[in-house]
Amino acid sequence: QKEVEQDPGPLSVPEGAIVSLNCTYSNSAFQYFMWYRQYSRKGPELLMYTYSSGNKEDGRFTAQVDKSSKYISLFIRDSQPSDSATYLCAMSASGANSKLTFGKGITLSVRP
Amino acid sequence: EAQVTQNPRYLITVTGKKLTVTCSQNMNHEYMSWYRQDPGLGLRQIYYSMNVEVTDKGDVPEGYKVSRKEKRNFPLILESPSPNQTSLYFCASWPLAVLAGANEQFFGPGTRLTVL
Numbered sequence: 001q002k003e004v005e006q007d008p009g010p011l012s013v014p015e016g017a018i019v020s021l022n023c024t025y026s027n028s029a030f031q032y033f034m035w036y037r038q039y040s041r042k043g044p045e046l047l048m049y050t051y052s053s054g055n056k057e058d059g060r061f062t063a064q065v066d067k068s069s070k071y072i073s074l075f076i077r078d079s080q081p082s083d084s085a086t087y088l089c090a091m092s093a094s095g096a097n098s099k100l101t102f103g104k105g106i107t108l109s110v111r112p
Numbered sequence: 113e114a115q116v117t118q119n120p121r122y123l124i125t126v127t128g129k130k131l132t133v134t135c136s137q138n139m140n141h142e143y144m145s146w147y148r149q150d151p152g153l154g155l156r157q158i159y160y161s162m163n164v165e166v167t168d169k170g171d172v173p174e175g176y177k178v179s180r181k182e183k184r185n186f187p188l189i190l191e192s193p194s195p196n197q198t199s200l201y202f203c204a205s206w207p208l209a210v211l212a213g214a215n216e217q218f219f220g221p222g223t224r225l226t227v228l
Contacts, residue, residue, distance in 0.1 A: 043202050043219030097143045104154035
């Protein structure tokens with residue numbers, strides 16, 4: 001079993017939909033969780049960074065961590081065509097300044 | 113302008129010919145890291161460095177070397193490249209302080225390497 005699993009998709013939704021992206025993990029030592037967005041031919045950019053369990057909201061984006069289930073989610077409300085990108089989750093036991101393990105990424109397409 | 117630069121951006125080489133991909137940042141960041149990205153495998157960390165002369169292995173360090181002699185530079189060295197190292201490589205840097213937002217992480221533009 002891989003340490004981090006992410007549904008590879010792709011995922012296509014209409015504009016305005018609520019999008020739910022998920023990752024599961026097997027390493028119970030992971031405490032730091034990140035979501036990245038990557039546009040085609042660009043480097044990743046950090047969207048959300050959370051520690052331990054709970055929710056974190058930033059505009060239309062909400063990151064949710066359930067450590068008991070080893071499950072993290074990224075919700076995108078009122079999705080826009082500009083949200084079309086690949087989304088990657090990443091995790092670490094010791095913080096963003098140590099070894100990071102990424103999911104494979106899921107490609108999201110938001111149809112106008 | 114705050115940025116991470118990588119050179120070269122594109123490289124085609126042959127098996128066994130040593131090469132170096134340079135990475136440089138102008139933000140005085142302590143942390144730097146190298147990743148490779150492959151279709152179906154996502155992003156995988158190769159090496160990272162928390163400061164000068166401090167480096168550590170990521171998930172896929174085999175076949176790669178790094179050095180951190182200066183804070184701004186973090187070159188990736190392939191002593192004897194092989195075709196399975198054909199990939200898209202990203203360098204990144206950010207400060208050691210706890211991240212508060214996306215504008216604190218910087219990724220380079222990527223280097224597309226082909227090993228024949």
